[in-house]
Structure formats: structure tokens, C-alpha cells
Amino acid sequence: MSQTAYVEIAGGITSPLGFTAAGAVGAIKYERKDVALVYSDREAAAAGVFTTNIVKAAPVLLTMEHIKDGKARAVVANSGNANACVGPQGLEDARAMAGEAAQQLGLAAEQVLVASTGVIGQPLPMDRVLSGVRQAAAQLSREGGHDAAIAIMTTDTVAKEAAVTVELGGVQVTIGGMAKGSGMIHPNMATMLCFITTDAAINSDLLHQALTGAVERTFNMITVDGDTSTNDMVLVLANGAAGNRPISGEDADYAAFGAALEAVCRKLAIACAADGEGATRLLEVRVHGAATRQDARLVARAVASSSLVKAAVFGKDANWGRIICAAGYSGASFNPDVVDIFVGDIQVAKNGGALAFNEEKATGMLSGRQVIFTIDLHNGEHSATAWGCDLTYDYVRINGSYRT
Amino acid sequence: MSQTAYVEIAGGITSPLGFTAAGAVGAIKYERKDVALVYSDREAAAAGVFTTNIVKAAPVLLTMEHIKDGKARAVVANSGNANACVGPQGLEDARAMAGEAAQQLGLAAEQVLVASTGVIGQPLPMDRVLSGVRQAAAQLSREGGHDAAIAIMTTDTVAKEAAVTVELGGVQVTIGGMAKGSGMIHPNMATMLCFITTDAAINSDLLHQALTGAVERTFNMITVDGDTSTNDMVLVLANGAAGNRPISGEDADYAAFGAALEAVCRKLAIACAADGEGATRLLEVRVHGAATRQDARLVARAVASSSLVKAAVFGKDANWGRIICAAGYSGASFNPDVVDIFVGDIQVAKNGGALAFNEEKATGMLSGRQVIFTIDLHNGEHSATAWGCDLTYDYVRINGSYRT
Numbered sequence: 001m002s003q004t005a006y007v008e009i010a011g012g013i014t015s016p017l018g019f020t021a022a023g024a025v026g027a028i029k030y031e032r033k034d035v036a037l038v039y040s041d042r043e044a045a046a047a048g049v050f051t052t053n054i055v056k057a058a059p060v061l062l063t064m065e066h067i068k069d070g071k072a073r074a075v076v077a078n079s080g081n082a083n084a085c086v087g088p089q090g091l092e093d094a095r096a097m098a099g100e101a102a103q104q105l106g107l108a109a110e111q112v113l114v115a116s117t118g119v120i121g122q123p124l125p126m127d128r129v130l131s132g133v134r135q136a137a138a139q140l141s142r143e144g145g146h147d148a149a150i151a152i153m154t155t156d157t158v159a160k161e162a163a164v165t166v167e168l169g170g171v172q173v174t175i176g177g178m179a180k181g182s183g184m185i186h187p188n189m190a191t192m193l194c195f196i197t198t199d200a201a202i203n204s205d206l207l208h209q210a211l212t213g214a215v216e217r218t219f220n221m222i223t224v225d226g227d228t229s230t231n232d233m234v235l236v237l238a239n240g241a242a243g244n245r246p247i248s249g250e251d252a253d254y255a256a257f258g259a260a261l262e263a264v265c266r267k268l269a270i271a272c273a274a275d276g277e278g279a280t281r282l283l284e285v286r287v288h289g290a291a292t293r294q295d296a297r298l299v300a301r302a303v304a305s306s307s308l309v310k311a312a313v314f315g316k317d318a319n320w321g322r323i324i325c326a327a328g329y330s331g332a333s334f335n336p337d338v339v340d341i342f343v344g345d346i347q348v349a350k351n352g353g354a355l356a357f358n359e360e361k362a363t364g365m366l367s368g369r370q371v372i373f374t375i376d377l378h379n380g381e382h383s384a385t386a387w388g389c390d391l392t393y394d395y396v397r398i399n400g401s402y403r404t
Numbered sequence: 405m406s407q408t409a410y411v412e413i414a415g416g417i418t419s420p421l422g423f424t425a426a427g428a429v430g431a432i433k434y435e436r437k438d439v440a441l442v443y444s445d446r447e448a449a450a451a452g453v454f455t456t457n458i459v460k461a462a463p464v465l466l467t468m469e470h471i472k473d474g475k476a477r478a479v480v481a482n483s484g485n486a487n488a489c490v491g492p493q494g495l496e497d498a499r500a501m502a503g504e505a506a507q508q509l510g511l512a513a514e515q516v517l518v519a520s521t522g523v524i525g526q527p528l529p530m531d532r533v534l535s536g537v538r539q540a541a542a543q544l545s546r547e548g549g550h551d552a553a554i555a556i557m558t559t560d561t562v563a564k565e566a567a568v569t570v571e572l573g574g575v576q577v578t579i580g581g582m583a584k585g586s587g588m589i590h591p592n593m594a595t596m597l598c599f600i601t602t603d604a605a606i607n608s609d610l611l612h613q614a615l616t617g618a619v620e621r622t623f624n625m626i627t628v629d630g631d632t633s634t635n636d637m638v639l640v641l642a643n644g645a646a647g648n649r650p651i652s653g654e655d656a657d658y659a660a661f662g663a664a665l666e667a668v669c670r671k672l673a674i675a676c677a678a679d680g681e682g683a684t685r686l687l688e689v690r691v692h693g694a695a696t697r698q699d700a701r702l703v704a705r706a707v708a709s710s711s712l713v714k715a716a717v718f719g720k721d722a723n724w725g726r727i728i729c730a731a732g733y734s735g736a737s738f739n740p741d742v743v744d745i746f747v748g749d750i751q752v753a754k755n756g757g758a759l760a761f762n763e764e765k766a767t768g769m770l771s772g773r774q775v776i777f778t779i780d781l782h783n784g785e786h787s788a789t790a791w792g793c794d795l796t797y798d799y800v801r802i803n804g805s806y807r808t
Contacts, residue, residue, distance in 0.1 A: 053729065054733075055729060055732030055740040082725075084725065084729075085728055085757055087741070087755065307711070307803070308803055311800055311804040315803070315804035317804075320525060321486075321488065321523065324524070325524060325634050327459070328457040328458045329457045329459075334458070336459040353491040353525065354489070354526060390804075391800055391803075393797050393801075395715070396718065396796060399715035399795075400718040400794075
């Protein structure tokens, strides 16, 4: 096995050695599992990436503070309430969540990272939240990863888990993760929570560097509705339980670890896009031939974000005019007269103009659970891929109902 | 009457002296009026503002060329086909439209401005287009303004017209206009065509300056779906038929004219937002207390553009959390902890947090044809207003149907 090859396995947040998890019923908004706890049996290097929204929820602010030392032992998260825009009470409540988890687990509060997702502007019902934390702490197990993944869901329709193994210097390490997505999903973090664990040994600076790179190409390339939320975060804890030689430089082990980490991020990010609120199909937008990487990213994200493109995907309409229009306002530089566009493997536009194509076959390409648009700008060497979903009646229903 | 006061009157593109218009049936896409012609009986100063999309339709490119000398005599426009992304044929067809109109009217082709709106990527059916141009030329009249406004509609549900009078140095001048909007509507021009006429005498440089300022505060502050189209333009023709002392400097007449021109733009822009595809209500977002004008504009536009805010407006949900979230990712700088938010005249958030309010009354405020959100950032002196509409099932239906 090559040192850079990773292998996908079934599993999630508790697949790496030394991690346990649980999902408990706090009944914060509904009578359901809504408090997740992830625990490492030893100190772990920790890194995080957070929402760029200047309106940051209290748990985001607290976790940014707790992760500053590059170390953590546990993550506690709730769904059903974002603990955002509730004044000074928000930070007190986030601290109480960390404190309760720490007390149950025999840790210092600073070793616990906190996340919340759900409705904005309502104070957390702390009695139910803390009860959930206590239950979760009592239920921690290797088998609890799936329950934890369920507990962070909001309008998600499926739990999102991923795990890979990779050999580092002959030692097998595992990376596992879980995520929730659905609405307020847009590049630069979303109402998106993602927690990743690994038993690899790696220092926190390199862990942060690997995470940032992976997020840039995965979570920051998905969009559901263009709204960047107040609560997003991706956290990774690396506890070294696998016993590999600690990664302390940008060597082959680091490259292999980074590729494996990115694979977990990519799988979870795509799962978030595919399960976007109301979505019936995943949209993958591949851009080639851009003059710069930034141009490729701009075009891919603009096309995946366009309401008109998304509605056309819902309607199985190979409407390449909307695709080139979105590319044109993306901010990227290119010559429209040389652009080629493909729907699946069918070319629908050549040199920026219409091409006769089999519409029945194109409609077929648009009828599956996944649609791939490929745009070749013929303007350079750079590529990027973005993921989104269709815009459907259900998106409007889910978000247009009173008090969702 | 103060020199800066304008008066709204019933009317449109043919209200100013010296202008005639017509709307003819070219049957380009459907059997309906789809070719509009506007004619000035004497040379007019002309100015235009065009889409910022780098994918520009052929008529946009041709009109930018024809308007370079600051003069024009006529505008010919069709709906049903955008004449965009059809290769070199596009420019030939746009030239043929200008040429046919010029021949019918005894003008040079360079005196005719051209616009198109409709589906992207399909060649114009020129026999029908030119037949429509000939019919329109034969039907030009002072009464034809409304027909012209109908002929440029696509998915618009109502024709959009406006007219005002204003006194300049004791002489009454009139400004009239028509617009079409509906989909692909977003700041920096939209699938939005707007034609304005005036019998004021003003040189083309000042006309352009006045237009740019007005568009910046009106058309560039509306959004329907975030998609900036390939075909947008706002044109204004000023033929001097009113006999005012020509405006040749930034004096009181210029200020009065500019305010009147902006009033026409504002009315037409708001009409486009209110008639956005599938919209049931107009959303007006007022931002106060921003540190800079740019910050105020960013926040107003981000909130009016947010899919989640728009869906909440559809659902009559006073969901201020989505409003502050959108403000937070707008790129503007402010302190979330001091922000106040109002729905109509009901304050729903104070200092960035929830405020107990009468939900029934708030739902009432959200039930009309117009919803006003006011956001006070308490961070400075600057204000801006943006307009949008709700996101509805009908938006998805209109844009998610095969071959719209």
C-alpha cells in the first residue's frame, strides 16, 4: 500500500482509537436526540475553522477561546437552538454546557469545545440542555458515534458520517467524522457543524494547516442557499492513540494524513450539499481551464449558487444559458466566446454558443440523484469543483413556514 | 413650487414631448406583442448603464457602441429572446434590428439603440423580429407608450410605467419611463430593461452622470434572485422638446432634473422588485446608522437577497435571526450587540437580541403586499434602502419547469 493511499471504511466519529461518543435526548426543541458528546480518553491536539460571519454565536466564540492552546478532550453540541443573538446570556450558557460536560468527564472546562445549531435569538433552555449533557456523558461508548451524528441533525434528512484509514510509517491511523448541514449553507462555512476525530499523532499547528487546506477545497465549496450562518465550525481532534511517529513536519506522512483528512471532509461536505433543504439532487460543478485557481473557484461557486441554475436542475432543464450567465457575473475573467459546457458527458454549448444535442439524453442526465456540469473556460490550467443542490418547492416550504 | 419638486403624473415613455412609441406582434416566442419601438422626432442626448456581467448579449454590445457619441433617435427592443450567447450571428442580428428600424424611420443605424430580453442561446427568428419592427414603425403614436411597455414584458405580470413633471427655470419638463423585470434580477443590473425619455434639454455627459447616480440608488438596489443577467440596460433619451434652458452644469436645474429622474427610476425599480418572479409581496430593507454608505448598501442588499429572509417573508415569519445573520455576512462592519431591528413599526430585536413583541401584530405587518424591515446598526450616520420580494413556490415553478 502506498503511503498516500487512504481507504474508506464504514464508521464515523468513534472509528479512531480512544474516542467514545453519545447522543442524548435533551428535548430542546422537539422530543428527540439533540445533545451530542464526543470524548477522547487522552489529550488530543485540536484545530478548528469557524464561520466568517461577524455575527458569531456564543458557542463559536467560546470554542475559539478554548481551542487557542491547540488542545481539547471533548466536544459537546446541541441542535434545536443556535444559542446565537441572545446577549450576554449566550456566553454564560455556552460556558455552562462546557462546565457540565467537564464536570461529568473529570476535565477542566477549557478542555471542552462547544457547538450549537438551530433557531437564532432564543435563549437555550438550560435545564434540558444540561440534563442532555449528563445523559450523554453517562452513555459514552465506541458504539455511540451514530447517535451523536443523529443528535446534531436539524432539517437534515440523513445522518452524515465518514471514516477512512491510512498508513503512516507502517502504522494504521483512522480518521472519522460527522457533520450536519441542510440550510444556511454557503461557502465560508455554513449552518454546518463538522466534528472530526483521528487517532493519528500530529501537532496542532500542522493539524490546523491540514484542516484549513481540506476545508478550503471541500466545505468552502458547497452551497445550499447562499446564507453563511452564525454557528458554523469544523473541529478536528487528534489524540495519537494509533501510535504513529508523531507528524511534526510537512513530510510524506503529513501529505498522506492531509489527503485522508480531505477525503473525510469531502465526503461529509458532499453529503451536506446533497441533503440541502428540500433538495432532490446533488449538483456538482466542475470548472476547468481557468486562468487562476481563484477564477475557477469563483465560477464553480457562482454556478452552484445560482437560484436560476438550481431551479433548472430541479426542472431537469439543460439550461446552459443560466450557467454561462452565472459564470459571467462570478467575478472571474474569461472570454465567453470560447467556453464549452457539458451536462454529464453531453456537450451542450461550444464556443459560448448553442450546440445541437440530444435533449432526451440530456434530460436523462438530469434525472438522477446527481447532476454534473462541466465548464471549460479555455483560459488557463486551473480547476475547481463546487457542490450544491436543486432549488425546490420543499426548500420554500421548509423555510417559508411560520416559526421554522 | 420649489425648483426641486417633481410631480408624479399618469403616463410613461411617451409623456415627454416629441416621443412616440408602439408595441407590435412579432410572435417571436409566443403570439403576443413583443417588439417595442420608441422614437424621438428630433435628435436626443442619450446615456446608458449596462450589465456588469462579462457575458454581454449582442444588443448590449451594439448599443454601447451606438451610444458612444451621446446621441440617439430611437430604441428598438424585443422580448421572447435575449439574443445572447449565439456567436457572431448575434451582433449581425442586432445590427439588422437597428438597420430595419433606421430604414423605416429614415435614420442612420447608429441613431438606433437595441435591446433584447428572453431566452439565452437561441438565434433570433429574424423574419418575425423584422416584421415586428416594421409593424411597430408603422404604428408609432403618442398613445403607443403602454403597448411598448407591454411588448418588453417576459414573465412580468404587469406593465411598468412611470412619469413625472418638474419645472426647470419656469419651464415644465416631463420624464417618462418603462421597465421590465421579473427574473435574473440583482444589483448591478438585471434581466432588466428600462427606457426613459425626457423632453428636457441636457447635455449627454450630465445626462449620464444623473442616470448613473439614480441607477446606483434604485435599480442597483433591487434584487429578485441574485442572478445578474447578460442583457440589462437602462437608457435615457433627452430631446429638449420642452424648451428649457439647456442644463449644462451642476446647477439647481440639474439637481431638480436629477431628483425627478431618480423618482422615475425608483418607481420603476420598485415595480420590478414587487413583480419579481412568483412574488407575493415587496420587501423593503432600510438600513440606518452604518459607518459608511457602502456598509449601508451591503447590509440592505444582503438582507434583501437572502433566500432564508425571502422565504420567511413568504411565510409571514418575523424571523429577525435570519436578518441579522445576513447582515453579518454582508461584508459590512458593525457591532452585532447594538443592532436594533424593526418589522414595520414593531421592534423585534434590541441590542442584537430578542425583544418580546406582539407576534400577532407582527404577522399582520407581514401579511400585506409590502413588508418593511428597518435595521439600525448604531455605528454611524449612513443609510441605504434595498428592495426585493419573497421567495415562493411560484418562483420555483416558473424557473423549474422544463424549457422556460
